[in-house]
Amino acid sequence: MSIIVQTEQLTKTFQKQQAVDHVDMVIREGEIYGFLGPNGAGKTTTIRMLLGLMKPTSGTVRIFGKELQKHKLDILRQVGSLVENPSYYPHLTAYENLNVVREIVGVPHKRISEVLETVRLTEAAHRKVKGFSLGMKQRLGIAAALLHQPKLLVLDEPTNGLDPSGIIEIRELIKSLPQQYGMTVLISSHLLSEIDQIATAVGVVSRGKLIYQDQMSNLRKLARSTIRIQCSEPGKAVAALKQLELAAAHEQEQLILENCSNRSVADAVSLLVHQGHDIYRVEENKQSLEQIFLSMTDGVSL
Amino acid sequence: MLSQLLRSEWMKIKRKGLWFLTVLGPLGVVGLTMVNYGVRKDYLLSLSDDDWAIYLDNILSLTPLALVLGIVILTSMMASIENQTNAWKQWLALPVSRSSVYLSKYVIATTLLFVSSIILGIGTTLYGLTLGLGDDIPWLRIMQVSFYPWLASQALIAFHLWVAVANNNQGITVSIGVVGVILTFMAFFLPDWFLWKWPTLANDWNNPFINIVLGISAGLLLFIAGMWHFCRKDVS
Known part of the structure; x- marks a missing residue:
């Protein structure tokens, strides 16, 4: 399996505090990589660096074998993301929100209907997002990330704030992505049960350091x-x-x-x-x- | 890339009242002039033989205020569309260069204000005609009164776009804007190098063209500085 994401000694320092501390992360093709850690451990900061939203203080990020700093746009063309709380334009409808993104990623209009169907928002397509529940907004965020059929999907706490049925729905959706579309998924969570049920590989981060990284099955073997x-x-x-x-x-x-x-x-x-x-x-x-x-x-x- | 971004940006400003403001600004200027002439038309016509000149001076005394206020509100609203749900993090994780994103915001702001200037030109001409200011319509002067303040305001557009995009808190942006409007109100007392004086087209040499050159060149510098900052900023 080829390596999709690889970081080397990735570090981010905020005013002398190391939010991410020499992280060497490896995500292989077709994996659902669970990025697990308590709140404030450095998950979101790491993800922001993977998406080029933040510049690392030191270290490198390679995605699809290319260095992110040098080939950012090429790489981002094949990456879909949902970072923390869903971002959307509340005064626009779900369809319009996706259309705004569609213009940039350059896919045909019919993709909008397809992804709305995938996240089961077809009926709400022409309603303003302002009135959506959190779960619907979260699903819209995932729809936007799926719009251009990315090879790598980065989801930061996608089930945060969802009710149990919403969590199950999103979990099933994410689980189906690698088989259906050949995607590799990076999903972060502070909930062990979440990662346990969804991930095939796991990285545990604590106080900015990646303290464990292996296949999920190997981790389960540790349970004596x-x-x-x-x-x-x-x-x-x-x-x-x-x-x-x-x-x-x-x-x-x-x-x-x-x-x-x-x-x-x-x-x-x-x-x-x-x-x-x-x-x-x-x-x-x-x-x-x-x-x-x-x-x-x-x-x-x- | 830029054309795709612009199409997206036009979609984003839908239903946010930006077009309404674009129309309201110039109509406000013409409306206030209507009130002025409605109340004391005879006095205003008695000031000079060239009634068009007096009329256009009146328009020009109000335009900079409307323009500066418009720049503050438009740039702040455009930034708030992204800030509201921190959409920057989604927007900038798309395959777009940050410099193009910044440029697209500038193009939208300056285009909306250009449309305002066109409406101002049309409104000024139409009301001037109804006032019966004479058959010899000073087209060139009307164009100057309508578009020169916009050209001289490019530096202010670049400055306010930078401030609005750099601050998540639009309270700061609007506060700076309010101070700017007050400064424009007192432009007569300000030195010629002051940004907020340029839209009034006034200077010691009595040559409005100087303000345009200053506005565009300083605008370019401020735009580059703002873009440089935007491109290096960490998105939280």
Whole structure:
């Protein structure tokens, strides 16, 4: 898979405060890259630099293999974006808002109807955007970003402020984009659950630094599972389990087994029962992604 | 690129009352002159043998005020269309060069004011004719009164566009504009190099052409400075 977005040591400093701190981001073709971090971690600033809205203090941005500073217009022709709150002209209708953008990106009029259909705003096409709900405005913003069928779609917190049904709708829409149109998507969010459900790759940013970047599936593997067995005389039980070469620990009247297979759990329980231990409870504890992130971001919740 | 941008910009100013203001300004100037002549026509006609000259001087005394006020309001409204929902971030993430975006805003502002000047010329001629100021219509002087202030105002357009685009808070823009209108009102007492004096076409040499040259050349410098700033500005 070719690399669509690559930043090298990307840094932005505002009056001595490093908003983005030497970020090396890599987004590959066809990925939905979840850019995750607490509010104020530097997500929006990074995205603004990717779109040429802000100049980096140092470092470089390469998109489609070209350097952004030198080929900005060429690159932006293939990028669609929705940055933070939706931007629109409230005194114009949805159709007119898209027409204003259409003139610039140079696509035929029929694209407007197509994207309005995609985001399910056809019926509201000729209503002024002033009266739209937040969800409708957000969808209009996505429609504008999709107008010229970009290769890269950059969405900054696209589900912010939406109700649950709106969130699901936008999520399904975004998920369908890579398969349907071959787009690569960068989506930022401060909500782990959001990224967990949508992204195929993930980058975690905290205090301006990219502290983790990998495939989402690899991240899920980090979620360790622990088996806790509550039994009579756990001290003796730990010694007994050594026969099975299982590393068991003893904590608060419980046996703790880490990362074991179903077979090992069955063997352990069977052995303990044979040796006359009473088993009261067998529980699996999975460290949630939430906990992993909390530890990554030094306790700043997502 | 510029023609696409201009088409978009014309669409954006729809329903914002900019065209209404464009028409209101010159009609206001002619309307106030109507009131003036309605109240004291005999006195005004007795001032000189050249009634057209007196009439056009009256028009010219009001035009700069309307023009400066128009520049302030139009540029501020154009910037507020983008500022309202911070549409700059969407607009400037499109494949457009920032210098073209800035130029398109300037072209819209100056074109609207040019249309105002045309309406002023037509209104001035028509009302002049109804007043019966004589058959010898001074066409050249009418053209000068209608379009010279606009030409001399290019520096003010560039200045106010810069101020409006650089400030998210249009309160600052309008405050500066109000001070400008007051300065224009007192133009007679201002030195010749003062921007706000130029639309009045007055100067020590009694040559309005100097104001036009100043207006256009300073306008070009202010435009380049504003564009330079706009191109380097971080969009928040």
